Amino acid sequence: MKAERGLPIFTITPKGEAALLQGHPWVYEGEILSAQPEEAALENGCLADVVSRKGKYLGTALYSRCSRIRLRLISRNANDRFDAAFWERKLRWAWEYRKSVLAPEDLDCCRVIFGEADAFPGLTVDKFHDLLSVQVLSVGMERLQELLLPALVRLLRQDGQSIRGVFLRNDAALREKEGLPQGKGWFPLPGEAMPDSPVTEITENGIRYLVDVENGQKTGFFLDQKYNRRRVAELAHGRTVLDCFTHTGSFALNAARGGARHVTAVDVSQAAVEMARANAARNGLSDTVECVCENVFDLLPRLEREGSPYDFIILDPPAFTKSRKTTESAMTGYKEINYRAMRLLPRGGYLATCSCSHFAQESRFAAMLASAARDAGVQLRQIEMRQQCCDHPILWGVEETNYLKFYLFQVV
Secondary structure (H helix, E strand, O other): OHHOOOOEEEEEOOOHHHHHHHOEEEEEEHHEEEEEEEEHHOOOOEEEEEOOOOOOOEEEEOOOOOEEEEEEEEEEOOOOOHHHHHHHHHHHHHHHHHHHHHHHHHHEEEEEEEEEHOOOEEEEEEEEEEEEEEEEEOOHHHHHHHHHHHHHHHHHHOOOOOEEEEEEEEEEEEEEOOOOHHHEOOOOOOOOOOOOOEEEEEEOEEEEEEOOOOOOOOOOOOOOOOOHHHHHHHOOOOOOOEEEEEOOOHHHHHHOOOOOOOOEEEEEEHHHHHHHHHHHHHHHOOEEEEEOOOOOOHHHHHHHHOOOOOOOEEEEOOOOOOOHHHHHHHHHHHHHHHHHHHHHOOOOOEEEEEOOOOOOOOHHHHHHHHHHHHOOOEEEEEEEEEEOOOOOOOOOOOOOHHHOOEEEEEOO
16 A cells, blocks of 8 residues: 555554544654654655554655654545545535534635644644635645635635635744744635735624634634623613724623623723724624723733622633643733632623633632632632633543633622
């Protein structure tokens, strides 16, 4: 089989083999015993077969010379042939999955490709109405983008989706670990002119937002809280809501649309506050939503001194940690804001709190919340624990895909 395909062959350690057999798709450089031919002779980003010390086929991977993650599996099927039909079939599977788990109206803005969870390691594709926002973080996907992106546009158009352009958001430092340059710009679709604007309008949960795929955070808008925002809306009726780290105002707007009496949306970024204010006006919610530029770490203690009118507080901070080394300090930050929010809420008040870092593991995050509640002198009644939206699927065995923790509590 391997001789017929003519692919390079990597033999890996028992530790690397165990990780693959448990479902993880990565092989680190220290887990490689040998390569045939030698790595120096291989083209960066090429395909290679991965085998155990006994020669057992474990999968086919994309090779990355510069990264500590040397091999990223794309298939565990020894009979696969990696031609255009193979990649188009994988794209179709990814899109059909979204169609099966999302309501039709939720396909207007959704994640179409979620990296390893869809077996496209290092590739993220978000659909914002008529634009695709793409981030390529592995050299293997970089080499394949000329095939993948036009094929994905064809697939979506054939399914009735109006796609006018593809924007590359490759301004991520992680690309440097792959030996790739940073940058951003339009991806040229064959035979088509470049779009005239990177701005489009999306509708999520009935709320309209302008999304700038060139200048917005990451790929333009955070889609993973879609259904969590909807749940907040259901609990917000008649309440006075404080939305901390509001960014585009999405939680605040969902709360207002759900019938909140008043919503204060807070962010340290003036640009974010202006965007949230504009989104409130776009949806006719300016009378309900007040947008404030302030540091949440300063605001919460001040409210405790002055008195708080809020009976529903939402904490949706950015990732306080992006590595294991900083996890401890991040947990201190998470505890501070949760402790303050619990102190502010009256008995019967509601708290929505979350972390979007996979390094802040669920057990550790829950322990932090329990500690904050003890220190605040309150008891929490858990309404539910939620995760990221199903268009960001969690692949068991790949902890990096399981990152969002979202808790809803009542203070009792």
